[in-house]
Amino acid sequence: MEFTEKHVEGLKELLYKMADDLLIIGHRNSEWTGLGPMLEEDIAFSSMAQDKVGQSLALFELLHELGESDPDTVAFTRNDHQFHCSQLVELPIGEYDFSMVRHFFFDHAEAIRFEMLADSVFEPLSMVARKFKGEIKYHTMHADIFMQKLAAGGEESFSRMQNSINETFGLALGMFEPGKYEEALIESGIFGGEAELQRRWLDKVLPLLESFGYVVPKVESTEPAFGGRHGIHTPHLQPLLDEMTEVFSIDPGADW
Amino acid sequence: MSNSIKVLLETVMDPEIPTISIVDLGIVTSIESPQPGHAIIELTPTFSGCPALRIMEQMVHDKLAESGYTHIEVKTTFNKQWNTNMITEKGLIALKQHGLAPPPKHNGYIELDVLSDTPCPYCNSRNTEMQTPFGPTLCRSMHYCKNCLNAFEAFKPVS
Numbered sequence: 001m002e003f004t005e006k007h008v009e010g011l012k013e014l015l016y017k018m019a020d021d022l023l024i025i026g027h028r029n030s031e032w033t034g035l036g037p038m039l040e041e042d043i044a045f046s047s048m049a050q051d052k053v054g055q056s057l058a059l060f061e062l063l064h065e066l067g068e069s070d071p072d073t074v075a076f077t078r079n080d081h082q083f084h085c086s087q088l089v090e091l092p093i094g095e096y097d098f099s100m101v102r103h104f105f106f107d108h109a110e111a112i113r114f115e116m117l118a119d120s121v122f123e124p125l126s127m128v129a130r131k132f133k134g135e136i137k138y139h140t141m142h143a144d145i146f147m148q149k150l151a152a153g154g155e156e157s158f159s160r161m162q163n164s165i166n167e168t169f170g171l172a173l174g175m176f177e178p179g180k181y182e183e184a185l186i187e188s189g190i191f192g193g194e195a196e197l198q199r200r201w202l203d204k205v206l207p208l209l210e211s212f213g214y215v216v217p218k219v220e221s222t223e224p225a226f227g228g229r230h231g232i233h234t235p236h237l238q239p240l241l242d243e244m245t246e247v248f249s250i251d252p253g254a255d256w
Numbered sequence: 257m258s259n260s261i262k263v264l265l266e267t268v269m270d271p272e273i274p275t276i277s278i279v280d281l282g283i284v285t286s287i288e289s290p291q292p293g294h295a296i297i298e299l300t301p302t303f304s305g306c307p308a309l310r311i312m313e314q315m316v317h318d319k320l321a322e323s324g325y326t327h328i329e330v331k332t333t334f335n336k337q338w339n340t341n342m343i344t345e346k347g348l349i350a351l352k353q354h355g356l357a358p359p360p361k362h363n364g365y366i367e368l369d370v371l372s373d374t375p376c377p378y379c380n381s382r383n384t385e386m387q388t389p390f391g392p393t394l395c396r397s398m399h400y401c402k403n404c405l406n407a408f409e410a411f412k413p414v415s
């Protein structure tokens with residue numbers, strides 16, 4: 001099928017939100033470098049950060065091929081209202097329980113998103129999605145192991161994790177905020193859409209939480225944290241962008 | 257012609273694992289030489305975030321240039337997605353020589369038990385346990401052998 005303008009716009013919107021999510025969660029994950037509760041976890045979050053930032057680069061390169069600016073310019077010269085990441089990924093790392101729950105919710109959503117995109121009719125995207133699918137397997141595996149371990153880690157461990165699940169669930173639902181071009185993406189076969197992604201995600205994470213022994217949060221009574229996909233962010237994003245670009249901003253034209 | 261390029265690339269070693277060539281690692285996905293002196297090479301990343309990628313592109317370029325190629329293009333693409341089944345038999349042996357447990361062949365489906373059952377590269381015992389799927393580089397996991405009491409690293413299977 002021939003892509004019309006709305007298909008291309010929809011594709012760009014999709015690539016931007018995915019790339020921004022990965023870039024921002026990657027930077028947040030990297031904040032655990034040197035601070036992890038044990039060496040293995042320090043390395044795990046640092047490794048995942050490296051994967052995420054690498055994946056965001058591949059998506060920014062696809063955007064560049066579609067006529068957007070080069071990856072460094074796009075990644076490092078926009079302000080918060082020009083970012084399309086979900087509010088979930090921009091929040092500070094907080095305590096380890098929050099970072100772990102966010103990692104669990106986010107990476108299962110990404111794994112399913114990549115699985116859906118592996119069949120995209122837009123071939124350059126389907127090819128990177130197939131690549132990412134293999135990489136993220138280790139991220140979801142890591143999240144599942146720790147979600148399970150910490151559920152069984154005693155009263156304090158359990159209650160901290162349960163509180164974080166309850167507090168993070170609405171933020172996680174915000175990942176599936178529909179874009180402006182959902183129908184165009186679905187009818188063209190570029191992407192199956194956020195509603196379908198959310199349905200599959202719920203089918204995956206809720207039974208897992210239950211099997212680990214947590215009280216499963218209710219979708220109906222949870223307000224999703226929308227806004228991020230349309231440039232509305234928490235006060236935490238801009239300071240992060242300032243920090244990420246601190247060196248770049250000293251001399252944006254520098255030749256590295 | 258493309259065969260002689262392949263022979264040259266077999267001498268370009270992975271910068272992080274110097275016992276394995278990039279050909280045996282399986283990341284050279286296309287070699288073309290449309291006319292004498294021309295070489296068009298496609299590489300595919302082991303991991304999207306692998307920092308060695310740009311270095312390997314440069315190494316390929318330098319190797320071909322010093323061998324007399326005048327028109328060289330080295331591109332990294334996702335056209336063919338790398339997975340650990342693409343490592344050659346020779347490559348698997350080279351990994352072990354470097355002290356890394358080679359990845360088992362897989363059918364596209366990788367689960368935790370595949371990793372927890374990794375044979376020790378020093379004593380070949382399967383009485384081992386995985387300590388963490390994330391090691392010093394993106395492609396390695398960390399394990400402990402309960403037989404010879406050595407910590408070891410494995411090149412982890414990727415689908």
